[in-house]
Amino acid sequence: MKNPNDISNELMLKYLSDTVTTEEREAMEAWMAESEENSKYIQQLKSLWANAESFSLLDSIDLEENWKGVQGKLNKHEAANNRIFWRVAAAVIFIVSAAFLVKSLMYTAPQQMIFTAQQQTDITLPDGTLVTMKEGATLKYPEEFGNERRVEFEGEAFFEVERDTERPFIIEADDTETLVLGTSFNLKTATSYSGFELVLVEGKVSFSTADEKVVLTPGQRVALGPNGLLEKTENSNLNFQAWQTGSLVFENAKMDDVFEDIGNAYNVHFELENPAFASCTLTARYDQEDLDSILNTLEILFNTSFTEKQDAILVSGGSCN
Amino acid sequence: MSSDQDTALQQRLSRGDETAFQETFELYFKVLVLFATKFSLDKETAEDLVQDVFVKLYEQKERLQFHSSLKAFLYQSVRNRCIDMIRSSKTREKHHMEIKAGAELEGLNSEDLMLQSELEEKIYHSIGQLPEQCQIIFKMNRFEGKKNQEIAEELNISKRTVETQISKALKRLREDIYPYLKTLILAISIWIGG
Structure with a gap:
């Protein structure tokens, strides 16, 4: 073809x-x-x-009938989509109310978290606040904060409080309350060797006992004196954060202060055998050194020796150079 | 319909033009049902299936712009649904039916079936354009397979009138269908030649 x-x-x-x-x-x-x-x-x-x-x-083929058929199916699809919407909406409402119910039941007994640092540890609280805990420090805080952020604390830690003007951050320690909005500070509760102390780095802190209340500005420290009264001073101790930063700075520092700072940084306690040695002075800087190497330099500088005892390090000898 | 018209419809549809949807339905519904019956579906099943394709078209009309053409989208959708339907009925039927359906599936050349459907629809459309009496006579002749004499007796007209009307119908058809016939002839030539 x-x-x-x-x-x-x-x-x-x-x-x-x-x-x-x-x-x-x-x-x-x-x-x-x-x-x-x-x-x-x-x-x-x-x-x-x-x-x-x-x-x-x-x-x-009846076009009109089939057109109706198409329209009917389109309406059905739309209705089905709507049904799916309402089903999803109902599910969401159910989940939200279930969560709300569970939450309100939980609220009467909010889960308390208790954390004791076995070594230096950073922990982040539910609000984003970062707490660098020194070895041995204990923090008690709720799993979830409510209208306020209240924690209980013992030991030493550096707090970097997440700013939240709606919900104040309150630290209960040694019968004191530290109220902050958003700031960073070093807090140390009393031990058998040293008293309660708070050093503010930035921001604003309202610090109170049952009887007194002080407001700190950056660079200030507040301590609880042996008489139970608050002492607010400018912070002169460069080493208040040494336990955390690992750097110690001494400028013509008296040896009893030096041993207190080293002791605080390394969580040890020194006992001076020779009281005269306490008034000797040291100018030095230690960065990320371990305790032994610091003590070695001191042995050479001051002709002294260190003996480890059960709960303290005994400092023998020592003479100013 | 020309590909230009097809493109214009496609653009109007993707813009969400509601009248374009109805126009598309009127233009394509019958021929798509015819096309679907060529996959050995009965009329009702074919109508239902093509309705579904139009529902899909309506729901996806915004995305239609990504398809090569409206016509290709419609024929492909119908074809795919037909093949799915044959496959699913295949699983339900007995073994010998499976073989038969399988063989049918293999042998289907949807391109040919599409051209065939288009031509038949075009012929049908042309008949619809004929004067009423001419249409009736032609349909009696073609659809009901009646002889000219029978038609003449039934309509109480002369056999001569019947013949005149049928040749009028043929003339009209020839004018309308000739371009399609040429396409079809070409398609068949390629098919035979291959």
Whole structure:
């Protein structure tokens, strides 16, 4: 069928629609007999053409009914989507109320966390406040803060309180209350060797006992004197944070202060055998040194020796150079 | 419909034009149902399936711009659903039916079926454009397979009138369908040649 236009389209359509005259039919059949391709071609067209089913099918399709069908399905889809929305919404409401119920039940007995540092440890509280705890320090805090952030503390730690003007951060320690909004400070409760002390680094702190209240500005320290009264002074101790930073600085410092600072930084206690040695002075800087190497330099400088006892280090000898 | 019209419709649809959706439905619904029946689905199943395709079209009309053409999207969606339907019915039927359905599935050339459906729809559409009596006579001849004599007797007209009306119908069809017939002839030539 190189050239299907050998015969007219009219003849072809007439043949297909079975309206040909006998003559025309013969002409058509002769053309088909010319080649297998021709006859195949006509057969193909005939099978298309003769497919009256297609026409009656097309005729029987009710567009209006099907349009309604599509609209109905679209509405159903929308309704289903809405149902899914409400189901999800209901689930969310249920979860939220369940959480609220659980929370309000929990609130009557908020879980208290008690942490005692076995070594120097940083802990982050639920509000984001960072507490660098010195070895042996203990902090008691709720798992979740409510309207205020109240913790109980003993030992020494450096607090970097997350700023939250709505919820004050309150530290209870040694019958004192430290109220802050957002600040950083070093807090040390009393031990058998040293008294309670707070040194403010930045921000503002309101510090109070049952009887007294002081407000600190950066660089100030407050201590609880042996008489139970608050002493507010400018902080002169460069080494108040040494336990945390690992750096000790001494400028013409008296040896009894030196041993107090070293003792505080390394959590040890010194006993001086020779009272005269206490008034000797030291100018030195130690950065990230271990205790032994500091003591070695002191042995060489002051011709002294250190002996470890049960709860203290005994300082023997020692003379100013 | 020309590809330009198709592109214009596609653009209007993706802009969320509601009338474009109805126009698309009117243009394509029947031919798509016809196309679906060629995958040996009955009319009701085919109608239901094509309705679903229009629901999908409506819901995805904003994303339609990413498809090559509206026509391709519609035919492909119908084809895919038909094949899915054959496959799922295949799993439900007995073994020998599976083989038969499988063989049918293999043999389906959706390109040919699409061209065939388009042509048939075009012919049908042309018939619809004929004067009413001409239409009735032609349909009786074509759809009901009645001889000219029978039609003449039934309609109480002369056999000559029947013949005149049918040749009028053919003339009209020839004018309308010739471009499609050429496409089809080309498709068949390639098919036979291959």
